[in-house]
Amino acid sequence: MNTTTKVMLAFFIYTVVAYMDPKDFGDKLTKLGNECHDICTDVTGATEEMIIQVRNGNFIDDEKMKRYVLCLCRVSRLMDKDLKIDMVALNEVLPAGSRKNVPSGARDCLVNARNSDLKEKYDKVYEMEKCLYNLNPDEFIMF
Template identity: 35%
Template sequence: MKLILFIAVVSFSSVYGLLRDEHYGDFFLNVARQLHNKCVPITGVTQDKIDGLKNGVFADDEKLKRYVLCLWIVSEEMNPDLSMHMEKLTKAMPKKITNGVKMYMDCAKEAERSGITEPHERVYKMVKCYYDADPENFIMF
């Protein structure tokens, strides 16, 4: 079940990034809610910060950055060593986003090359890179 999520992820609560709910099935939305509900108490992030991120506001907030990392790790689309699960990411990516996996992989490499060593900072940079490259298809929950 967890492999259906990306972000992110893809990052997604009751509002899901810039893509609308109709781009996902009930199963995906249910998994997204579960991940959100798991990662919010772990990180202590506020819903306001998450809502801002959904709208492209990348606040310099440690709890928000840790929330994004949590989504990726708990969804199992990323390992604790920050390597990506290509197969899981591919399965989770909405069909509407034809180049999303490649973009995330490119952004992950860019974040790695940046020299950032803190996992939450590096994953946040990766997600910001994806947003900057394709804000219309950004997913956050």
């Protein structure tokens, strides 16, 4: 499997988290999500109110919220500093059979955000989340 294929597959797996039913997360993913949530709210200052707004599709233009989303990706070790998905970390936490929930176009969300003219990584990751939300708002989940 070449590097491009691995990166695409890893991103495919990563985006599953945004479209899974929380009851299907399993112990590892639930624990990781809760830990990252607690760390990232403390580090960034994002509030529960802000997070709920984004969960509901209101992507507020707030640097704390943008940094929170990037923090989730980085603290979970699911994404590295170059905004590349870590396939090994994903495979450790994702429940088996969860890949079927990813909508088509999810890979484009990461590629477009990563290649955008936005300067800050938190802006790029936030754009990726907006894109993922827009692919399937009814199934979008964020910690």
